[in-house]
Amino acid sequence: MSIDSSSAPGDGCVLLAASAGGVEGLGVLLGGLQAGLAAPVLVAQHLRRGRETRIVAVLSSSTALDIKLAEDGEVARAGVVYIAPPDRHLCVRPDRKLALTEEAPVNFARPAADPLFESAAKAYGAGCVACVLTGTDGDGTRGVKAVKARNGTVIVQDPETADFHSMPRSAIRTGLVDLVLPLPEIAPAIARTVRHG
Template sequence: MQPSAARSDAYEVVALASSAGGINGLLTLLGGLDADLPVPVLVVQHLDPRHRTVIAEVLGRRTKLSVKLAEDHEHVRPGHVYLAPPDRHLLVRPGGRLALTDSELVHFVRPSADLLFESVAGAYGSRAIACVLTGTGRDGAMGVDAVKSRGGTVIVQDPATAEFRGMPDAALGTGTVDFVLPLDEIAAVISGLVRTERQ
């Protein structure tokens, strides 16, 4: 599937969401991106808040990008991956400044992909890419709708290649998805999209 409208400006952000099975999915996707990626990557992965997380270290060993837990008021930079800390919602404001909140759970989860995607839609409009990977539940579906309504691009992992297809199926159910791809093809498509308008 192709984006529904021709784009006249460059992408400025990629937002990823995953839950059950997501660590493997993120390892594959982020591992396929080059260090000179011209945009930041924002990630919501549902994690158990009762345990200290080592997700940044795990992902950082498998990608050329710089990976870290997001910090409140931090300004995003190209080629960097910002992970929502356990039990904190991750949002981005216009101008690329991050915000962390502990507001109420959304669809029983915090961090919420829906809140991240909705903030990305508001801050970046048509310059945003939202991507939903493996996971249970419906988190992310409302958010991809918001991204698409602002002219952004939506990518969903083919449910047939997902360890858990709940989140990909829910996103597909919105009817707002531009690309449905096997996990191992998503990085190449993202790389192509974010570089096209810069050539």
């Protein structure tokens, strides 16, 4: 049975996308989220292929939330951060189970933001809170459009506070962004949005 895309309070997900400079930015953002967050957090951080990643260990030191590499077919649980593993797109199936795919890179990246945002928008509808952080390309822009088409919320890091401006600026140029915030203010905005649906 597929899940209707209309979303009730407490029935959403948080999507984070970053590229260059993103690991540090993710650490700041996740450090501002409290344990007990009433939504799963799904992360597409551009990672290098063919090498083991230490991103889980690095980010775990920053936050009270549990962090793990996403696994194909698992159910995303509230209060857990799921990181797309190297060389796999992280997506959400209609039944809200996670999927790892080897589809072509997007904006030369795999994992990439657009497949995550687009698939999560279909599964969670208005419950999506999508955030675009620092990065050097336009990844996430197509996904922002998908999230807004289903009445989700889009938050973008203020490009002036980002190590690399291209990703946030590209998202802002869609004209569909709800909030443009300095990095330290994004976590409180996510918490408020999740809490109030």
